[in-house]
Amino acid sequence: MTAKAFSRPIFVKNEDQTIREIACITDALEFLTKWPENRRGPIHNTAVRACQAAREGRLTVDGARNAFAGFARSVRIREAGPVSVEPWMITPKRGRMPI
Template identity: 55%
Template sequence: MKVQAFEHAIFVRDGKNSIRELECIDDALAFLGSWPQSRRGPIYQSAYRACQAVREERLHLDGARNALLCFARSAGVLEHAPVSIEPWMIAPRNGRGGILA
């Protein structure tokens, strides 16, 4: 079976302090599988069924990604992609305006 990777990863809060990156259908199904039984409502079921349908080649990958985004947003666990700042992107702060004299 080929890995069915999303074009853009989805970031979700997994617990209080950790953020989980969902890059493919397998990641999404693992995340959904670990979701508490007591919190599995209709939006969860739609996302889970969409991911299963992609595995069975009955739905396009984008459909499952959209369903997963809707679920994460409604559950309040959707996170923005973390921003990586490289050292060369930070301007030195000399003087009042941060401009080298």
């Protein structure tokens, strides 16, 4: 995944509410292909066409990324991304010392 990788991944929520990382055109096309047919529309079709065009070299990878991000926002599945919480970031409760 060299030239077809996104500059930054896009995080989306699956139907089972898990967060999925979309890091390249192949990931985006796979996700869009599995999207329920009864929930597809013009924005979905635009994202598919943009990803296909980028895969064929007729559109930039960033153009495809933007189209996929627009689709994810329009169907409200776009996520900010997973957050990692390190132990030092958690404030201990009063009167208790961290272990």
